Amino acid sequence: MNKSNANKWGERTKAIHAGEFIDPASRASSPNLVMSSTFCPDQVAGFSAHNRSDYQGHIYARVSNPTIKQLGTKLAAMEGAEAAQCYASGMAASHALLAGRLNAGDHLIISDTNYVGTAELVRDSLPRWGIKVTPVDTSDLDLVASVIEPSTKMIWLETPANPIMRLSDIEAIVKLARDKNVRDVVVDSTFATPAATKPLTLGADFVVHSLTKYIGGHGDAMGGAVIGRKQDLDALNLEATVHYGGVLSPFNAWLIMRGAATFPLRMQAHEATAMRVAKFLEQHKKIKSVYYPGLVSHPQHDLAKRQMKNFSGMLSFRTCETGESVASRMIQKFQLIHYAVSLGHHRSLIYWIPTQMLMNSTYRLSHDAEQRYRRFAGDGLFRFSVGIENPEDLCAELDAVL
Numbered sequence: 001m002n003k004s005n006a007n008k009w010g011e012r013t014k015a016i017h018a019g020e021f022i023d024p025a026s027r028a029s030s031p032n033l034v035m036s037s038t039f040c041p042d043q044v045a046g047f048s049a050h051n052r053s054d055y056q057g058h059i060y061a062r063v064s065n066p067t068i069k070q071l072g073t074k075l076a077a078m079e080g081a082e083a084a085q086c087y088a089s090g091m092a093a094s095h096a097l098l099a100g101r102l103n104a105g106d107h108l109i110i111s112d113t114n115y116v117g118t119a120e121l122v123r124d125s126l127p128r129w130g131i132k133v134t135p136v137d138t139s140d141l142d143l144v145a146s147v148i149e150p151s152t153k154m155i156w157l158e159t160p161a162n163p164i165m166r167l168s169d170i171e172a173i174v175k176l177a178r179d180k181n182v183r184d185v186v187v188d189s190t191f192a193t194p195a196a197t198k199p200l201t202l203g204a205d206f207v208v209h210s211l212t213k214y215i216g217g218h219g220d221a222m223g224g225a226v227i228g229r230k231q232d233l234d235a236l237n238l239e240a241t242v243h244y245g246g247v248l249s250p251f252n253a254w255l256i257m258r259g260a261a262t263f264p265l266r267m268q269a270h271e272a273t274a275m276r277v278a279k280f281l282e283q284h285k286k287i288k289s290v291y292y293p294g295l296v297s298h299p300q301h302d303l304a305k306r307q308m309k310n311f312s313g314m315l316s317f318r319t320c321e322t323g324e325s326v327a328s329r330m331i332q333k334f335q336l337i338h339y340a341v342s343l344g345h346h347r348s349l350i351y352w353i354p355t356q357m358l359m360n361s362t363y364r365l366s367h368d369a370e371q372r373y374r375r376f377a378g379d380g381l382f383r384f385s386v387g388i389e390n391p392e393d394l395c396a397e398l399d400a401v402l
């Protein structure tokens with residue numbers, strides 16, 4: 001089947017058909033799950049990733065595998081990109097990109113509020129490798145401009161940022177980076193998803209996803225991806241994929257591909273459900289504040305409208321009562337909403353994130369930056385990944401514990 005016009009298809013068509021084809025041997029309609037770790041070349045071929053001669057087929061699954069390749073093609077189409085590389089987890093993808101692109105002596109600027117795994121990796125590991133790291137509030141353009149140095153090679157955004165749902169203006173940061181000769185702008189778009197934002201079309205150089213979240217969507221497979229230009233990914237792959245070795249399991253690629261097929265429809269449902277829940281919480285007398293980019297009350301709602309075509313299913317809220325006691329009632333009483341970490345699943349997930357604990361363990365923000373964080377989070381907030389259940393059932397369950 002000729003799929004050369006995949007980039008002209010609509011989003012739902014891409015999510016289903018991009019990267020997939022009818023298997024010529026079996027005529028199977030669904031993608032083949034190829035678990036083989038090694039492949040039998042039909043001609044004499046190289047044995048090192050450095051020297052593959054001109055053999056184009058698969059040799060070893062750490063280098064390439066047909067099922068994973070299909071998922072990569074689908075993800076690239078979904079982001080409007082040339083290429084995508086899959087990894088064993090979102091963290092494996094982030095590590096591959098950071099370690100593969102940055103050298104000792106380089107400087108990284110990164111959102112000071114972001115996914116805790118990323119925050120801990122850049123604070124605890126990169127400095128050991130001689131990479132200087134400056135965490136900063138990337139929603140403030142002047143602040144970002146003020147910390148750019150001649151050695152700044154990468155600006156890493158996460159928007160909306162975990163767990164406070166603070167946005168960063170991708171287009172404005174890209175413009176700043178270009179003006180100041182910063183080589184890479186990376187966007188961790190896990191919370192926004194390609195249904196909301198396509199950072200590469202806004203000028204970013206790389207997009208990172210945890211496929212464990214919305215794209216897989218069902219809470220049963222970990223995976224990650226780096227998406228960008230073919231030339232950049234080819235340059236990255238030998239070291240960051242083949243030699244670091246954090247490759248995705250073909251089985252997980254197959255599960256994530258199945259999840260990805262319904263991704264655009266699920267995102268419509270996530271947005272609609274989250275909007276209903278956010279409005280319910282906003283008027284609830286036991287709730288202090290709600291942060292959802294789709295609410296007019298979100299401090300960056302205008303940017304959200306400009307940058308997000310879908311407001312996604314992530315929100316956070318503060319309760320009037322101390323969060324810890326509310327959290328323990330949730331653990332005891334909830335039947336539908338799971339009190340659990342992670343996000344982007346069809347089922348709803350909620351977790352209490354106390355500010356001081358997060359500051360001590362992970363963000364370690366200085367006075368000013370901590371004040372910026374507390375402006376959203378106060379002493380702590382609930383991160384709520386709103387699933388695609390009926391909103392009235394979720395609201396009833398919340399009401400019973402608040």
Ligand SMILES: *Cc1c(COP(=O)(O)O)cnc(C)c1O
Pocket residue numbers: 089090091092115117118158162188190191209210211212213222223224343
């Ligand atoms: C979960 C997550 C990651 C890490 O992904 P894993 O698949 O858990 O390794 C990175 N960034 C964001 C924003 C995430 O939510």
